[in-house]
Amino acid sequence: MMLAIMxxxxxxxxxxxxxxxxxxxxxxxxxxxxxxxxAALQLTGTPVPAELRRLLRGMNSYYxxxxxxxxTRPFEIEQALRxxxxxxxxxxxxxxxxxxxxxxxxxxxxxxIGNDGAARLYGAAAVADLHRDLFSRLPTDxxxxxxxxxxxxxxxxxxxxxxxxxVAPAFAVVPALLERWAEVYGGTRRGxxxxxxMAAAHHRLGWIHPFVDGNGRVMRLHSHAxxxxxxxxxxxxxxxxxxxxxxxxxxxxxxxxDEPRRGxxxxxxxxxxxxxxDWIAYVLATCQDQVSFMAGxxxxxxxxxxxxxCLAYEEQTLRSGVRLAALRPLHYLFVTDGALDRGEFKLMTxxxxxxxxxxxxxxxxxxxxxxxxxxxxxxxxxxxxxxRFYFPALWPEAEADDxxxxxxx
Numbered sequence: 031m032m033l034a035i036m037x038x039x040x041x042x043x044x045x046x047x048x049x050x051x052x053x054x055x056x057x058x059x060x061x062x063x064x065x066x067x068x069a070a071l072q073l074t075g076t077p078v079p080a081e082l083r084r085l086l087r088g089m090n091s092y093y094x095x096x097x098x099x100x101x102t103r104p105f106e107i108e109q110a111l112r113x114x115x116x117x118x119x120x121x122x123x124x125x126x127x128x129x130x131x132x133x134x135x136x137x138x139x140x141x142x143i144g145n146d147g148a149a150r151l152y153g154a155a156a157v158a159d160l161h162r163d164l165f166s167r168l169p170t171d172x173x174x175x176x177x178x179x180x181x182x183x184x185x186x187x188x189x190x191x192x193x194x195x196x197v198a199p200a201f202a203v204v205p206a207l208l209e210r211w212a213e214v215y216g217g218t219r220r221g222x223x224x225x226x227x228m229a230a231a232h233h234r235l236g237w238i239h240p241f242v243d244g245n246g247r248v249m250r251l252h253s254h255a256x257x258x259x260x261x262x263x264x265x266x267x268x269x270x271x272x273x274x275x276x277x278x279x280x281x282x283x284x285x286x287x288d289e290p291r292r293g294x295x296x297x298x299x300x301x302x303x304x305x306x307x308d309w310i311a312y313v314l315a316t317c318q319d320q321v322s323f324m325a326g327x328x329x330x331x332x333x334x335x336x337x338x339x340c341l342a343y344e345e346q347t348l349r350s351g352v353r354l355a356a357l358r359p360l361h362y363l364f365v366t367d368g369a370l371d372r373g374e375f376k377l378m379t380x381x382x383x384x385x386x387x388x389x390x391x392x393x394x395x396x397x398x399x400x401x402x403x404x405x406x407x408x409x410x411x412x413x414x415x416x417x418r419f420y421f422p423a424l425w426p427e428a429e430a431d432d433x434x435x436x437x438x439x
Contacts (some may be wrong), residue, residue: 031161032126035258036315043192044128044210044250044299044300045300045386046199046207046210046237046238046299046300046301047198047298047300047301048297048299048301048303048305048306049210049211049214049215049230049234050214050218050226050227050230050301051226051230051297051303051306051307051310051386052297052298053302053376055297055303055307056223056226058311059226059307059310059311059314060222060223060226062311062314062315062318063222063223063225063226063314064222065318066098066262066317066318066321067221067222067225067262069318069321069322069325070257070262070263070267070321071261071262072325072354073264073266073267073321073324073325073328074262074263074264074265074326076259076266076325076330077262077330077365077366077367078266078328078364078367079363079364079367079409079410079412080367081409081410081411081412082266082411083265083266083422084355084412085412085414085417086265086266086267086268087132087135087136087265088107088108088111088128088132088429089104089106089271089424089425090131090132090254090268090270090271091107091128091131091132091135091386092104092107092128092425092427092428093270093271093273093274094131094250094270094274095127095128095131096274096277097250097270097273097274097277098246098247098375100124100127100188101124101428102121102124102125102128104123104414104425104427104428105127105414105428106121106128107125107128107129107132108414109125110125110126110128110129111129111132123171123172123191125170126167126168126172127168127172129167130164130165130168131164131247131251133167134160134164134167134251135251135254135255137163138160138163138251138255139255139258139259139265140157141159142156142255142259142261144261145220145259145260146258147255147259148214148224148256148259148260149172151210151252151255151256151259152211152215152231153208153212153216153336154186154208154209154212154240156252157208157235157240157248157252158184158185158186158240160185160218160248160251160252161183161184161240161241161244161248162183162184162250162256162419163182164183164244164247164251165181165183166183168296168301172346172377173406175242175243176243179242179243181241181242181243181244182242185241186201186204186205186240186241187201187204187239187240187241187242187351189201189242191239191242193239194285195285195288196237196239196285196293198237198238198239199238199239200406203242204238204240207238208238208240211231211234211235211238214227215228215231215234216231220260224312225262225314225317225331226255226259226314227254228253228257228260229253229310229313229350230306230309231252231253231256231285232249232252232253232313233287233306233309235248235249235252235301236249236284237287237288237301246336246402246436249421250270253269253313254268254269254270257317266324266328267317267320267321267323267324268320268352269313269316269317269320270318272316272317272319273316273318276316279312280312283305283308283309283312284309285300286302286305286309287301287303287305287306287312288301288305288307289301289302290302291303292304292305297351305307324424327421327422327424330365333361333364333365333420334357334361336419336420337357337359337361337364337419338354338359339419340398340416340419341347341353341354341356341357341360342354342422343419344396344398344423348395350392350395351388351391351392351395352389352392352393352396352398353381353389353391353392354380355379355386356379356387356389356393356398357381358378358379358380358423359374359375359378359379360393360398360399360410362378363399363408363409363410364410367409368409369407369408369409370407370408370409371393371407372390372405372407372408375390375399375408376389376390384403390408393408393411394408394411396413396415397411397412397413397415397416398413398416399411411434414428414429417429
């Protein structure tokens with residue numbers, strides 16, 4: 031009964047105003063967005079190997095699971111990508127969800143490109159598409175909420191719900207709310223204002239709560255896809271890592287932005303404008319932090335030293351068959367994001383044919399080189415165990431898993 035009364039309060043498309051702060055309240059946020067845009071666009075021009083972008087998708091999936099309290103360790107994601115799933119039913123389900131996120135993220139980025147793609151992301155059809163693209167990749171047995179209710183991929187909810195202290199709007203008004211959501215955010219001018227819209231839209235989509243389950247994942251995929259479509263990420267960073275590493279603040283600010291207006295000086299809408307400003311400032315700061323972090327890791331002048339440290343460890347400590355002589359061709363492959371014939375790679379080591387061949391085999395075995403076929407060209411590899419050398423602190427949990435450990439199943 032109480033839920034029905036509360037839902038009645040949210041029967042209008044205007045009940046989640048303001049969708050954006052007032053012009054006066056936006057000024058400091060626009061300055062923050064300007065700095066973020068400039069730094070992000072500079073970062074996207076950094077040349078990196080495709081293997082790094084592949085690894086970052088796995089990392090995004092890891093952090094998305096972690097935000098939801100569905101922990102999957104990095105090496106378990108790597109196993110799942112090889113279709114090597116755990117015999118533990120619950121762990122295998124989390125692994126399949128991690129793989130579904132990786133695949134959906136890639137597909138969504140390819141579908142929504144540029145300003146046109148960003149505009150299309152603001153629409154009920156796109157919101158349904160994100161949910162469908164993620165959850166339709168799971169087997170039927172995995173499609174159930176925490177309380178056992180079936181999850182229908184891409185289908186908006188047909189019942190009332192409450193999440194924590196937030197009573198979601200009536201399911202009947204969800205289409206109208208999404209239409210208003212799309213009208214305001216999709217109509218925002220490009221540039222810094224689009225970044226403010228992205229951050230605000232993240233919260234307001236969660237406030238609408240269009241699905242029975244999976245809303246948080248859709249919200250984060252939406253923000254990730256928008257930033258990619260607008261050209262700000264280049265596959266090199268995502269807010270997901272930042273949200274997960276500050277999850278308490280993430281959830282606290284989301285909840286605060288659900289609150290009603292705090293008096294006459296708190297905007298002119300039904301919800302608190304100041305809480306929305308605080309939320310947007312947090313999102314922009316989180317994105318800026320991730321951009322700055324990745325920019326530091328990708329300083330090309332440091333990469334030769336990092337690769338050398340990895341090779342020295344392999345040669346002197348692990349005695350894996352890897353040699354420091356691989357430094358020149360490996361660094362070349364990293365900088366160019368290219369591929370070399372195996373003969374070219376061996377020639378660049380400066381070693382004799384037999385020793386160079388043994389080295390090449392060891393590098394492939396350790397994942398420091400990647401190749402699509404047994405005799406095909408080789409490219410820069412990025413196994414989890416090399417992260418602590420190549421990109422220290424990028425994914426600390428993967429470093430803790432360290433791929434050198436043996437006997438895991």
